[in-house]
Amino acid sequence: MAITSANQLELLQTAEAVAREKMIDPGLVVEAMEESLARAAKSRYGSEMDIRVSIDRKTGRATFTRVRTVVEEEELENYQAEMTVDQARQYMENPEIGQQYVEEIPPVDLGRIAAQSAKQVILQKVREAERDRQYEEFKDRAGTIINGVVKREEYGNVIVDVGRGEGVLRRNEKIGRESYRPGDRVRCYIKDVRREVRGPQIFLSRTDPMFMAELFKMEVPEIYEGVIEIKSVARDPGSRAKIAVYTNDGSIDPVGACVGMRGSRVQAVVNELQGEKIDIIPWNEDQPTFLVNALQPAEVSKVVLDEEAGKIEVVVPEEQLSLAIGRRGQNVRLASQLTALDIDIMTEAQDSERRQKEFEEQTKLFMDTLDLDEFFAQLLVSEGFSNLEEVAYVELDELLVIDGVDEGTAEELQTRAREFLEQQAQKAVDRAVELGAEASLLNFEGLTPLMLQALAEDGIKTLEDFATCADWELAGGWTTVDGERVKDDGLLEPFDVSLEEAQDLVMTARVVLGWVDPEELLGTADEDVDGDEAE
Numbered sequence: 406m407a408i409t410s411a412n413q414l415e416l417l418q419t420a421e422a423v424a425r426e427k428m429i430d431p432g433l434v435v436e437a438m439e440e441s442l443a444r445a446a447k448s449r450y451g452s453e454m455d456i457r458v459s460i461d462r463k464t465g466r467a468t469f470t471r472v473r474t475v476v477e478e479e480e481l482e483n484y485q486a487e488m489t490v491d492q493a494r495q496y497m498e499n500p501e502i503g504q505q506y507v508e509e510i511p512p513v514d515l516g517r518i519a520a521q522s523a524k525q526v527i528l529q530k531v532r533e534a535e536r537d538r539q540y541e542e543f544k545d546r547a548g549t550i551i552n553g554v555v556k557r558e559e560y561g562n563v564i565v566d567v568g569r570g571e572g573v574l575r576r577n578e579k580i581g582r583e584s585y586r587p588g589d590r591v592r593c594y595i596k597d598v599r600r601e602v603r604g605p606q607i608f609l610s611r612t613d614p615m616f617m618a619e620l621f622k623m624e625v626p627e628i629y630e631g632v633i634e635i636k637s638v639a640r641d642p643g644s645r646a647k648i649a650v651y652t653n654d655g656s657i658d659p660v661g662a663c664v665g666m667r668g669s670r671v672q673a674v675v676n677e678l679q680g681e682k683i684d685i686i687p688w689n690e691d692q693p694t695f696l697v698n699a700l701q702p703a704e705v706s707k708v709v710l711d712e713e714a715g716k717i718e719v720v721v722p723e724e725q726l727s728l729a730i731g732r733r734g735q736n737v738r739l740a741s742q743l744t745a746l747d748i749d750i751m752t753e754a755q756d757s758e759r760r761q762k763e764f765e766e767q768t769k770l771f772m773d774t775l776d777l778d779e780f781f782a783q784l785l786v787s788e789g790f791s792n793l794e795e796v797a798y799v800e801l802d803e804l805l806v807i808d809g810v811d812e813g814t815a816e817e818l819q820t821r822a823r824e825f826l827e828q829q830a831q832k833a834v835d836r837a838v839e840l841g842a843e844a845s846l847l848n849f850e851g852l853t854p855l856m857l858q859a860l861a862e863d864g865i866k867t868l869e870d871f872a873t874c875a876d877w878e879l880a881g882g883w884t885t886v887d888g889e890r891v892k893d894d895g896l897l898e899p900f901d902v903s904l905e906e907a908q909d910l911v912m913t914a915r916v917v918l919g920w921v922d923p924e925e926l927l928g929t930a931d932e933d934v935d936g937d938e939a940e
Contacts (some may be wrong), residue, residue, distance in 0.1 A: 474486065475504045485490055594615060632657060
């Protein structure tokens with residue numbers, strides 16, 4: 406294969422044909438040809454030479470040039486591609502460091518091996534250009550639905566022709582036991598588009614919750630226009646799903662709009678999802694109300710929300726328990742995903758038993774510590790008193806409202822409660838000192854004697870030890886492990902220390918120790934305030 410006038414135009418025609426077939430810029434193909442010819446020329450003239458090829462975009466004429474760069478004499482390494490200033494004077498006037506001398510060399514007559522190598526370079530460059538084009542086209546389409554045609558199946562994964570590229574529908578992204586044959590049309594959700602060694606990969610899904618959300622967007626004009634908003638989605642693919650919808654327009658029923666006339670809109674989505682049953686839930690800003698809606702069709706008697714733990718207790722009638730939990734826990738699991746809350750369901754009998762147990766424990770506490778008879782202790786619990794601190798430091802008037810309690814009795818109750826707490830506090834301090842707690846920690850403001858004892862028992866005996874603690878180590882928290890929420894017990898959690906309070910205590914300790922500049926903390930606090938005001 407010689408680059409002669411006879412086949413100069415053939416280069417351009419080949420480049421245009423390849424570009425049309427692969428739907429890429431013809432200029433990229435020409436650049437690949439230039440690089441391949443340059444590589445072939447190096448194999449003929451010498452790999453040390455800096456040989457470049459330029460193909461005229463109009464005539465197709467290929468020009469071969471050799472480039473040599475002027476360098477310092479001590480930096481001269483490659484004699485074929487570099488030369489010193491003295492050597493350069495033979496070819497140019499007043500040569501300078503960094504200047505290049507370009508001379509045209511005869512075109513090469515490519516042998517069979519060189520021609521094959523040039524072909525491989527061109528194919529590689531074309532593939533790279535094609536991959537870049539495919540990535541650029543699909544990267545912004547992640548999160549949308551696409552229609553494709555099944556090409557083949559590999560190890561349970563379906564390869565889908567999506568127009569200018571191929572997508573992969575993995576086995577675990579198919580609904581139930583779906584099976585496809587080559588030529589079948591399939592609608593999928595573009596879950597992710599990313600570059601990989603083999604080129605851009607388009608990952609498709611039919612089980613992703615957002616696939617259902619996008620289907621509703623296609624079927625319900627109000628969702629597409631933004632009048633109705635999809636707040637959250639939870640799916641058990643192929644079996645059941647829940648979707649929460651909301652609108653600010655009081656004249657529109659968001660649930661009814663999604664269901665459609667005689668269920669036409671929701672039925673279109675159900676058919677696409679292989680008969681998946683869909684519960685359309687009205688979203689509510691009030692979490693307990695939203696949860697009651699999410700647990701439909703079960704009826705809920707009572708809801709107790711623990712916002713800090715992200716946990717909620719639901720009480721249902723005995724006959725509604727199996728309906729609330731659902732088959733294999735499906736209903737409560739989907740409701741939990743929909744509301745992002747950890748749900749604990751119990752019957753009214755279980756709730757009553759638990760409350761009775763708490764009542765008995767609090768009654769026993771007052772009997773043992775305040776030397777009261779059972780009736781009087783039960784009277785205190787019935788009035789809402791749950792611990793000694795409430796009895797000791799509450800306003801006297803709140804004790805006087807209890808039947809049979811006069812001023813003298815109320816004062817005696819508070820005296821007993823305070824004496825017991827003081828004795829308990831002294832014992833806790835003595836125990837902390839016995840365990841090795843130092844004065845720096847004992848005198849730190851914000852820690853009660855019982856807290857000091859708990860810290861000392863865990864090996865935290867100095868203010869430095871305390872300052873190195875993380876807030877969640879003190880206040881506790883929740884972490885997600887393998888999709889399950891796991892409770893982390895905090896050292897000071899029994900004393901109702903919140904995460905914010907734990908943060909304040911730790912940061913104060915660090916300021917006292919000089920680890921943190923208090924002015925920096927003030928600056929951060931001011932920024933937070935400004936940000937809140939801006940919002």
